[in-house]
Amino acid sequence: MKEKIVLIGGGGHCHSVIDVIEQENKYEIIGIVDLKENIGKKILDYEIIGCDDDLETIFLSCKNAIITVGQIKTNDLRVKLFERLKKTGFYLPVIVSSLAYVSKHSFIEEGTVIMHHALVNANVKIGKNCIINSKVLIEHDCIIGNNCHISTASVLNGGVIVKDNTFFGSNSMAKENIKIGSDVIIGGGMKVLSNIANNSIVKSH
Secondary structure: OOEEEEEEOOOHHHHHHHHHHHHHOOEEEEEEEOOHHHOOOEEOOEEEEEOHHHHHHHHOOOOEEEEOOOOOOOOHHHHHHHHHHHHHOOEOOOEEOOOOEEOOOOEEOOOOEEOOOOEEOOOOEEOOOOEEOOOOEEOOOOEEOOOOEEOOOOEEOOOOEEOOOOEEOOOOEEOOOOEEOOOOEEOOOOEEOOOEOOOOEEOOO
16 A cells, blocks of 8 residues: 655646656655645646645645755755654655666665656765756765755766755766865756865856
């Protein structure tokens, strides 16, 4: 029998996570939490059953939740929601697409989603509340902090360290053993060949 799960956030990223959860076939989605004005609407046939004010009531019948709010310019909302869900008592499982490969020698913390065709190699450590998006390659011995988004088709070569709250843009590549600080934004299509300090913005032109 499948465990029940509720999704937190009804935007575009929610669509992708629904597809991953359906493919994984481990959880039954009971509904989505979104803005109050959207209650009763449906997203890919799943009803929006409440807003943030209803989380305590929803928790009485469903102990699992996953954040389905995306992260591009800022992860403030994802961090706030994660803290709220943990305070309420929700368990935030690791969600892994059946189309992804995750080494049994890797370690992934709660609330992280591994999307379709991502590849997570041996001795990788990924923190809490992260998005490892479609077709990402994370090579051996990488360490990724909490609340990070490693975006579509990007590549982290062996031994790369990415600290908390960092966005790593689509089709970007980090050379082996690079250290990327916390609260960094790396734009799409970038080649990261040297260490990046905290609070930096690295943009393509």
